[in-house]
Amino acid sequence: MNTTKWFAKDFIIQNTLSAIKDAISNAGGNEVFLIGKPDENYMIADIEVYAMGNKNAVPAILREVKHGEVIIHNHPNGNLTPSEEDIEVASEMGSLGAGFYIINNEVEYLYPVVKIAKEHPYEKLDCVMLSNLLRPGGILSVTIPGYEYRESQVDMLTSVSDAFNNDTVATIEAGTGTGKSLAYLLPAIFWTVKNKERVVISTNTINLQEQLMYKDIPTLKIENIPNFKSVLVKGRNNYICLRKAQNLQFEGDMLIEEREKKQLIHILSWAEKTRDGSKADLNLLVNDNVWEMVQSEADQCTRLKCNFYNKCFFYSARRNASSADILVINHHLLMADLVLRKETRGYDSTAILPPFKRIIIDEAHNLESVATSNIGLSFSRMRILKPLGKLVNQKDNKKGLLPFLKNKIKDVDFQCNKDITVDITEGIYPQLLDMRIEIYACVTNTFSDIFESVNSYINNKFLENGTELKLRITDELLSTPLWSDSIEKKIRHLCTEIHNFVILLNKLIAAIERLDKESRDILSSLFIDITSCKTRLNTAKNDLFSFIRSEENLCRWIELRSYNDNFFIKFCNAPIDISNALKAYLFDNYRTIILTSATLTIDNTFTFYQKNTGLHLLPEKRITELILSSPFDYKSQSMICIPTDISDPDDSYYKKDLVENLSKLIAITDGRSLVLFTSYRLLNDIFDMLKPYFTGQGYTCLKQGEDNRHNLLETFKNDKTSILFATDSFWEGIDVKGDALECVIITRLPFKVPNEPIIEARTEAIEMKGGNSFYDYSLPVAVLKLKQGFGRLIRSKEDRGVVFIFDRRIATKSYGKVFIKSLPKAKCIKKNTEHVFKELENFFKRR
Structure with a gap:
């Protein structure tokens, strides 16, 4: 039975009706996917054609549809009853404020599945x-x-x-x-x-x-x-993919290593009873590689075509979010x-x-750094090796997607597919295995050779285990053989090798697509995963190639690190100035x-x-x-202590002074202290020197990195004899009320490392524009960081405590006034060590 029809002219203006007829005619009367733009009277006044299909279907390009617009889609047979697929798309887009109309080929009649979302005051x-x-x-x-x-x-x-x-x-x-x-x-x-x-x-x-x-x-x-x-929205990778889980449950022997099976069995058992399917609900700390095997990923998702779509934890969470x-x-x-x-x-x-x-951005002081990291690039060899390892396991070449495909081909070796299956198993498959070995070696050699060349270029300073070095790509470096012969040339060669491998994978994918429908259905899950690996390799190639292209407003650098005789190298870039990007991405929209x-x-x-x-x-x-x-009443609740007779932070005696004075300070505060550093090296050195002494005095010494952040903070809150040594992320986001924290110790002013590539590039850009990079950038960044560190101390009206700054520059340098004026109006003691410690003792006597 045909659905009730409305006249199309009551929804679409005359000129646009003609344009739609022309679009359908140009498509040979087949299905067409159009997006209609309404005028102030909510009549469709303009259209754009986004896809043409056959007599029964057309691609739905949903990402182009905006709130208040209308999807227009024709049924060539004249029956305007929406199909199940039409209803699904209309439901999804309707909840986002988009309409959905079905028309006949003559554009005489129309069925408004979902009407236009009208603006309301x-x-x-x-x-x-x-x-x-x-x-x-x-x-x-x-x-x-x-x-x-x-x-x-x-x-x-x-x-x-x-x-x-x-x-x-x-x-x-x-x-x-x-x-x-x-x-x-x-x-x-x-x-x-x-x-x-x-x-x-x-x-x-x-x-x-x-x-x-x-x-x-x-x-x-x-x-x-x-x-x-209200809904807490998590990233897609936090959810398990039921399609992947099922594949591993039945075919895992062909895809995973023995050492990973135990964790995987636990995850698969959990998947059958979990409420929300998110990693946070999993009562097991799993290896990242194991979770990656089952996590939901956009490029491995078939949405409505997936057998698990109605049960999908990710889409259930997204439907929940959309409401x-x-x-x-x-x-x-x-x-x-x-x-x-x-x-x-x-x-x-x-x-x-x-x-x-409408957006509320709390902790907005982090906006610039988060935007920089998200718009920038960080590329290691694992970006290439992971998809290669999924295709064929490096340790066992009988495991992986390609060996699994070869084995699975037996299930579709029907007569109608004979030529195709032979082409896959005897032609494409062996070529892929051989080329994969070559490309794996090429990746390993390329990254290793560049590591050695860069390390040699910087005079083999890269000696200590765990040390990290960064080399910025400057105009001077671009003119050296290191760049032209050792970096650019090798990366170009690797990109070519990846490109050729991707071409061969495309050939495999095309061959699978030529199989009959029943065979394609049998191989559908494998097809999705192989296609995903191909896409990731192609994206990796493009990102790697982009690294050797010079772009305005982009800082590029190479990071080197050595650990237990293994080398790590990353290629990175980031915008020098993020302001225009944030305006375009955020503020304008x-x-x-x-x-x-x-x-x-x-x-x-x-x-x-x-x-x-x-x-x-x-x-x-x-x-x-x-x-x-x-x-808070900072004048009565807190005090700032700055000893002026200790060594400068860059002085050779500074470390000795710091150890000696920290020993005295902790005795007065009786533990209850957060010691904040600006570098891991100084943190480790001071911690190693003081831990035996403090432990002998009955204090608990905690160090960032020895346990996860949550556990460290819980121990610190509950053990009032504890001292927490930390850096970077512990300067903010810590809320310890009461007498568990009565002293925040700043070991030195938190200036960014000046030779950090992105910092160096930003300061150079400021100087080139006639500015003063110290006062225009380095100082303000340090002031904001110090304010964050200070903010760890007083968290309620009952709290009392001191902030002790072991950096006399805040008292002796002219820029120190900027730090002091930006802090809360607490009593500030800037005297010699003896005087400061007397004031400190008096403060804590008044507990």
Whole structure:
């Protein structure tokens, strides 16, 4: 029975009707996939043809469809009843705000499976009403035990609400204790419910994600706050792929090594009973290589064609996310989504995340570094060896996808396939095995030779086990034989070898595609995985080749590392200036963006942060600024100690001074200290010198790297005699309330290593433009890092403690004032060691 028909002219303007007829005629009356653009009256006023098919099907190019547009698709037989595939696509795209129309070839009749999503006027937030929720007597003060009213929290809520109402970018520095999570959650919740528009909240650390999901958001599931749905979104690789799991369950002997079987058996057993299929639900610490065998991956997914689509954990999670009001994600997932949207121009459709227009970026001081790493490139030999190893196991050439394929070919060796199967088993397969051996050797030799050449070029400084060296690709280096003969020439040769191997894999794939349908179905899973390996090798080749191409605004370098007689080499690049990219990827495409952190300003201005992230490129009227001081009384709760008579950090006596003074300091604080370093080398040296002494005094010495971050922090919180020695990531994201942490020790000011390639390139770029790289870049970066380190100390109104800085430059150099002025207004003691320690003893006597 035919579906009820509407007249197409009631949905599409006359000129566009003619254009659609021409498109169908040009396709020989076959199915056509078009995207319609509506006018202000929601009539289709323009169309684009994206695909042509046959009488029964057409490719659906969904990534090109934007919110408010319409997929138009013809049924040549005149029956406008939607097929199951039509319903599936219409359901998915309808939830994203896209329409779906079916027409006949004459474009006379139309069936609107999903109508156009019409724009609705936004309902603005009531700032007074929202503020009252936070004030004394408000619903939160009644329902949250120990609730404290903070005026700065209300100020932040108002700023966030204004950004939602006025489509602006709000930069908000909110000092520790402001309660910024609730200040942005309340406006986000009311906005998403009132306007049916999703809000994304991005954080840098797992700690903050967990705080939002398991503490702050549940707190707001109360009366007078509208009901809303929040979802923690994880990257695709966190989920198990049921297709892969089934393949390994039945055919694992052909694909995996013996030593990996035990873990794999546990994972497969878990897969049958897990609730969400994510790695976090797995009660076993598995080897990365083993998990990779079963993880969900975009290039190995057939979506609707997969037998497990309806049970798929990843798509179940994504469907759950697409129906959520609030999405909680991390910065890396956000940047990956933005990069994909930029490449596909898909800001109104699903990329990694469902579409959104409002973003809250907490811990926003990390935005520049995360963007740099996501837009940049890091390439090791494993990018090539992993797909090669999947095709044929290096240790056992009877295992892998290609040997499995050869064995599986017996199941499809029908008469109709005879010529093809012979071509595969006797022609293509042996060639692939031989070429794979050659390419494996080529990869190993290329990376090894470049390692030796670079190491020799830098005068064989690469001697210590575990040492890492980085060589930046400069104009001077490009003119040397090292580049032309040892690097560029060898990489070009390797790229050619990979290219030839990919051509042969394409030949294999084409042969499989020529098999009859029943045979293709039998080999479908293998076909997907072989095609994925081919795609990854081709992408690896393109990325490797891009490394030897010079590009403006790109810093390139080579990293060398040696460990237990093994060498490691990586080719890397990163944008020198990320500001234009962030403007194009982020700021130009979203209505409301909240950027918040406790550390965004230098000397009470956002100038440095704005310049680094591209905010300075936006119209002034689009940006709002707010600086909120912490509600803590730093003058009575804390003290900054700076001994001025110790050696400078670069002095040969500095290490001796540090050891001697740390011994005295820990005796006064009775443990309870976080010692922050700027390098692993100094951390290890000081730790090795002091651990025997401190252990003998009854203190527990903890060192970053000896256990995972979570376990170290739990031990530190629970053992009040402990001292935690750490670097880099421990400068931020640590929340230790109470007397477990009463002293944060800064061993030296956190200036970036000046010869780090990307830092060197950025400072050179500043100097070339007439700027001062120290004051314009190195100093501001160090100030923000010191502010983060300082922020580990006072986490509540009951906390007390000191920040001890063993770097007298903060007191003796003119730039030291910038550090001091950017820190909270605590009492600051800048005297000789004897005086500082007396003040310290007096402070702790008042516990």
